[in-house]
Amino acid sequence: MERLLEGFDHFRRHVFPEQRELFKKLATGQSPHTLFITCADSRVMPEMIFSALPGEIFVYRNIGNIVPPYAQHVSGVVAAIEYAVKVLQVRHVVICxxxxxxxxxxLQAPAKISHMPSVAAWLKHADVARYVVAENCPGLQGDDALKRLIEENVVGQLEHLRTLPAVAAAMANGSVSIHGWVYDIEHAELRMFDAVTGQFVPFDPASRKVPEATPHARFAMAMTPAA
Ligand SMILES: [Zn+2]
Incomplete structure (x- = not known):
């Protein structure tokens, strides 16, 4: 606890004064451009990884970066998504x-979590990834299997995300795009899901190209007034 309080004291005395104007502006409202859904793991710090300032990204973290499908489970993450899309009007939703x-x-060893019924029940929302890997890559073992499972979970949660009415409507008119990424802790690398190829591709800092994780907007043209 002392470490936390020392950290706050450092922030208050050294970091805050340098950004006083920003905090003053943020005191009365926020307008983040991105909803960032990631794992609660203490090693994943979105604001640090993306060099983001306060007010830039609306972060929601839970165990396994999971988004339960619509109507199956009312949860904090689903409420946060609805709020971010409808009220904050974020332009991007990232599942990382x-x-x-x-x-x-x-998820690979369910027997090990049988003594944690809440964790086991929560991870049922990621079962789709386990099935996809088991059915399609039965030979994968060890790190390769884990890596694939992590990727398939992101894809599965992207599918769940699209079942939320607020997200589906915003995607259809082109106001929101969704992205599926995997962050590598040891190598500071980012892999991004490309819906066109169905593969994860490494982020290329030179091109800064972000692949589409969704179909193109369907109603954007229809909503544009004729010239
Ligand atoms: Zn995690």
Missing amino acids: GHSDCGAMKA
Whole structure:
């Protein structure tokens, strides 16, 4: 606890004064451009990884970066998504998994979490990834299997995300795009899901190209007034 309080004191005395104007502006409202859903893992710090300032990204973290499908489960994450899309009007929603994810390891060995009924029930929302890997890559073992499971979980949660009415409507008119990424802790690398190829591709800092994780907007043209 002392470490936390020392940290706050450092922030208040050294960081805050340098950004006083920003905090003053943020005191009365926020307008983040991105909703960032990632794992609660303490090694994944979105604001640090993306060099983001306060007010830039609306972060929601839970075990396994999971988004339960609509109507199946009313949860904090689903409420946060609805709020971010409808009220904050974020332009991007990112679901970001990470290397060495404990939740995905638990998914590989359900017997090890049988003494944690809440965790086991929560991870049922990621079962789709386990099935996809088991059915399609039965030969994968060890790190390769874990890596694939982490990726398939991101894809599965993207599918769940699209079942939320607020997200589906915003995607259809082109106001929101969704992205599926995996962050590598050891190498500071980002892999991004490309819906066109169905593969994860490494982020290229030179091109800064972000692949589409969704179909193109369907109603954007229809909503544009004729010239
Ligand atoms: Zn994790």
